[in-house]
Amino acid sequence: MTRKLQPGKLIAATHNKGKVVELKDLFEPLGFQVLSGLELDLDEPEETEFTFEGNALIKARTAAQATGAPALSDDSGLEVTALGGMPGVHTAIWAGEPRDFYKAMEKVERELIAIGAKDRSARFVSCLAVAWPDGHEVTFRGEVQGNLTWPPRGEMGFGYDPVFVPFGFDVTFAELEPAQKHAMSHRAVAFEKLKAALL
Numbered sequence: 001m002t003r004k005l006q007p008g009k010l011i012a013a014t015h016n017k018g019k020v021v022e023l024k025d026l027f028e029p030l031g032f033q034v035l036s037g038l039e040l041d042l043d044e045p046e047e048t049e050f051t052f053e054g055n056a057l058i059k060a061r062t063a064a065q066a067t068g069a070p071a072l073s074d075d076s077g078l079e080v081t082a083l084g085g086m087p088g089v090h091t092a093i094w095a096g097e098p099r100d101f102y103k104a105m106e107k108v109e110r111e112l113i114a115i116g117a118k119d120r121s122a123r124f125v126s127c128l129a130v131a132w133p134d135g136h137e138v139t140f141r142g143e144v145q146g147n148l149t150w151p152p153r154g155e156m157g158f159g160y161d162p163v164f165v166p167f168g169f170d171v172t173f174a175e176l177e178p179a180q181k182h183a184m185s186h187r188a189v190a191f192e193k194l195k196a197a198l199l
């Protein structure tokens with residue numbers, strides 16, 4: 001039988017403020033007390049895998065071991081079709097240190113111009129992982145397709161939201177109200193799968 005996730009303490013194994021907000025919005029209404037890696041000052045493990053699933057598992061596993069509580073992580077990124085799926089699992093580090101997402105979005109745009117790309121399609125991918133302290137673990141993947149726009153538009157959301165226009169819309173993720181983004185994002189799709197399996 002699939003193991004269920006019991007409402008109670010859940011560690012959000014992330015140091016990304018935008019993700020913390022989104023994960024709390026998704027899980028707190030279901031009776032979870034979500035504590036983030038930021039609040040708990042958890043160490044950030046190195047993301048050494050080449051897949052979203054692999055890196056999500058590293059983060060969830062490390063947090064579950066460190067806290068003794070079930071941990072949830074998200075590994076996500078932007079895959080640009082004309083760039084062969086880049087930046088993909090490297091999406092966060094494209095922003096450099098300290099992170100500058102305007103520069104990262106500009107870098108994507110520069111590369112599209114450099115190759116004369118007509119295809120501006122891209123997708124956001126999110127892989128949610130849950131790990132329990134006893135070593136049990138599971139992952140769920142969600143994707144949302146869209147087109148990249150330039151210049152960036154909108155003040156909401158985080159990361160690459162200002163350049164991503166989901167298919168069927170003419171506004172960017174950063175121009176959508178959080179509730180609208182949460183209803184359709186890559187993270188929301190992964191979350192629906194998690195909910196069906198674990199809750």
Ligand code: ITT
Pocket residue numbers: 013014015016019047059074075076077078091092101124157158159160161173185187
């Ligand atoms: P943690 O590892 O601590 O969770 P991180 O920001 O390093 O935080 P990732 O390694 O998963 O997370 O990098 C994913 C990057 O993809 C993230 O920094 C964002 O820039 C981008 N990204 C993911 N989901 C996004 C979303 O919903 N909107 C905009 N950008 C997003």
